[in-house]
Amino acid sequence: MSELEEQIEDAFDSAVSALLQAGRSLRAIRDKRMYKEEHSSFEKYVHERWDMQRRRAYQYIDAADVIEDLSEVFEQKELPKSESALRPLASLTRIQRIAVWKASLENAKRPGRGTVEQAKKDLIG
Helix, strand or coil: CHHHHHHHHHHHHHHHHHHHHHHHHHHHHHHCCHHHHCCCCHHHHHHHHHCCCHHHHHHHHHHHHHHHHHHCCCCHHHCCCCHHHHHHHCCCCHHHHHHHHHHHHHHCCCCCHHHHHHHHHHHCC
16 A cells, blocks of 8 residues: 555655746746747736636646745655645735645645635634
8 A cells, every 4th residue: 555655755756846837937937928929918828828718827837936945845746736735825925825834734735726725714813
């Protein structure tokens, strides 16, 4: 069983790494206006190239920002395992993100969006 659990953990780690890379790449394309070569706006770019709505692209970008902040403090195995768990942290400052994530880890081994939202409500309001 431990071998299967290691495979699951590796899959989660790979998913977080992929999410981070996708968010960073989308941010670079947006910030450097690289989309302008073939598209009139970032929104059109993500829709036409990736069949993605603007909101979803920004969720990936926000997730990368949050992961970068949390990675400075937490080990890989402690990082969020899904993009949805990161969403409640996107609007917070770096310090707040770290505090809320720490509280989330104290409440659950693998915090999901609900746990993070509750920790945010408890700490930030």
